[in-house]
Amino acid sequence: MAEKGYDLGFFQKSLTVWVLLCIVIGIVLGRLFPGTAETLAGIQVAQVNLPIAILLFGMMYPIMLQIDFSQVVNAVKAPKPVALTLFINWGIKPFSMFFFAFVFFQIIWAPFLDPTLANEYMAGMILLGIAPCTAMVLVFSYLARGFMGLTLVLVAINSLTMLLLFAPLGNFLLDVGGMPIPFWTIFFTVMLYVGVSLVAGYVTRKHLIRSRGIEWYEGTFLRNTGQVSMTALLLTLIYLFMLQGDVIVEAPLSVGMVALPLTLQILFIFGIGILLAKIFKLTYEETVPVSIIGTSNHFEVAIATAVMVFGVGSGAALATVVGVLIEVPVMLLLVSILLRNRRRFPPMERTDTPDMSPLTDGEQQG
Numbered sequence: 001m002a003e004k005g006y007d008l009g010f011f012q013k014s015l016t017v018w019v020l021l022c023i024v025i026g027i028v029l030g031r032l033f034p035g036t037a038e039t040l041a042g043i044q045v046a047q048v049n050l051p052i053a054i055l056l057f058g059m060m061y062p063i064m065l066q067i068d069f070s071q072v073v074n075a076v077k078a079p080k081p082v083a084l085t086l087f088i089n090w091g092i093k094p095f096s097m098f099f100f101a102f103v104f105f106q107i108i109w110a111p112f113l114d115p116t117l118a119n120e121y122m123a124g125m126i127l128l129g130i131a132p133c134t135a136m137v138l139v140f141s142y143l144a145r146g147f148m149g150l151t152l153v154l155v156a157i158n159s160l161t162m163l164l165l166f167a168p169l170g171n172f173l174l175d176v177g178g179m180p181i182p183f184w185t186i187f188f189t190v191m192l193y194v195g196v197s198l199v200a201g202y203v204t205r206k207h208l209i210r211s212r213g214i215e216w217y218e219g220t221f222l223r224n225t226g227q228v229s230m231t232a233l234l235l236t237l238i239y240l241f242m243l244q245g246d247v248i249v250e251a252p253l254s255v256g257m258v259a260l261p262l263t264l265q266i267l268f269i270f271g272i273g274i275l276l277a278k279i280f281k282l283t284y285e286e287t288v289p290v291s292i293i294g295t296s297n298h299f300e301v302a303i304a305t306a307v308m309v310f311g312v313g314s315g316a317a318l319a320t321v322v323g324v325l326i327e328v329p330v331m332l333l334l335v336s337i338l339l340r341n342r343r344r345f346p347p348m349e350r351t352d353t354p355d356m357s358p359l360t361d362g363e364q365q366g
Contacts, residue, residue, distance in 0.1 A: 019328045022234045026241025027249060037242045051239060057197050058232030062225035063138050064201025067148045078150065081286045084276050085154050088294040089132040090165055093269055097129025098173050100261040100268075109257050117315045121258055123174055124306050124319025128262070130169040131298035131305075133158040137289075139233060140296065140331045144338045146288025147348065152198070154289050162298065170305075233328075240324055248325070251318060258322040266330050269294045277345070284345035288338055296331060299324045 030037045043050045101122040110118060133155055141151040209217050241248070248255055273291030282290060302320040310316040 018234055019237060022237040023241050023245075023325065026238040027245030029238070030242035030245040031249075033242075040239070041243050052236065055232055055236040055239060057200075059136070059229050059236060060138060060197035061200055062229040063142050063148070064197050065205055065222060065225055066142070067152065067201065067205075078286065080280050081150055081282060081290050082154065082157065084273075084280060084282075084290050085293055086157070086161065088269065088273055088276070088290070089158055090161065090169075092272060093132055093265075093294050094126070094129045094169050094173060096268055097265050098126055100265045101125040101129075104257070104261040113257075117254075120310055120315030121254070121319045123310060124302070124314075124316035124323075125258065125262060125265075126173050127170065127302040127305050127316065128297045128299065128320055128323045129265070130166055130173065131162060131302045133293045133296055133298060136233070136327070136331075137293050137296040139229060140292055140335055141289050142229075143332075144288045144292070144335045145285070145342070146292075147283075147285035150286060151289040151293070154293050158293065159298075162301070166301070166305075237324075237328070240321075248318075248321065254315070254318060255322050255325065258319045259326050262319075262323055262326055263330055266295045266326075266334075270334055282345065283348040284338075284342045285348040287345050291338070292331065292334055295334060297323050297327065299327070 040051050041049065105113070105118040105122040105125075113121070138148070138151055138155060142148060205217070208221060212221075270291055273294060274287065277287040277290050299320060302323065303317065306314065306316040306320045
């Protein structure tokens with residue numbers, strides 16, 4: 001890395017290995033205890049799975065504790081990052097995803113697949129393409145030392161925009177009449193995955209700083225919060241693959257067929273974000289959320305919609321699950337690329353940037 005203070009710690013550097021291990025554990029647990037997986041999957045409110053919501057709260061709450069919420073005001077004063085993110089996520093990403101899905105499943109893989117199954121795989125990819133920006137993107141922006149206030153604002157804006165554009169784009173790109181609008185799914189997703197942790201983090205930070213002081217808060221209270229967030233992320237993956245592991249085990253070749261175009265789509269959108277950030281002279285801290293928010297997918301909504309429209313055993317459902325499978329390893333690669341190239345972008349003034357390091361001194365040395 002460019003400088004020691006911006007190294008990923010040992011745990012973060014090995015996170016891809018931990019992710020693969022969690023995937024295996026999840027699949028094994030799902031096959032050994034299918035009744036438990038089915039019971040947990042049934043705990044839902046408006047198609048939002050509550051165990052996932054709890055796990056994501058454990059992932060998001062420690063990050064919210066790190067944010068100086070006064071910096072959000074500075075974020076909304078920067079129109080270029082907001083405009084670029086909306087343009088990438090809604091003007092480019094849905095259509096580039098459609099392009100990659102069409103090329104691979106209607107041309108390249110077409111001789112090897114049943115046409116109906118190929119169409120379902122394509123549909124699953126498109127559902128991921130019209131559901132940008134999951135709460136997990138806050139973790140990746142956090143690891144890449146992005147402007148967390150701006151990231152939070154962009155996550156909220158994309159979540160609200162999805163309420164308006166998800167169903168119309170789905171109808172247009174899939175050409176499926178009467179596609180249901182998952183309003184309550186998205187509403188509860190935003191409230192549970194972002195809203196609750198945001199409020200809890202704000203209240204906790206304000207109360208503890210007021211009562212114990214900023215030095216105790218940053219030096220003692222926050223010391224291990226980064227590890228809590230990463231642990232919750234891994235537990236989330238175990239749970240997801242408990243629910244969906246059977247599909248992956250039964251169709252490994254199909255997983256590869258879906259994973260390749262999805263990976264190319266992620267790299268393409270990431271490259272577009274970096275290029276536009278350079279053209280519009282964004283700082284490094286602004287470039288991080290602009291370049292990675294569009295690469296991440298709101299997979300909870302995509303999975304729920306694929307199951308609701310096409311069925312739990314459909315190719316569309318499998319494609320959305322593959323999106324979860326590849327997202328963490330590929331996003332960690334993008335985090336590493338950003339950190340290695342941070343000197344190529346102008347830095348934000350330190351007075352305008354909150355302390356975003358998720359690592360303790362000992363972890364950085366490790």
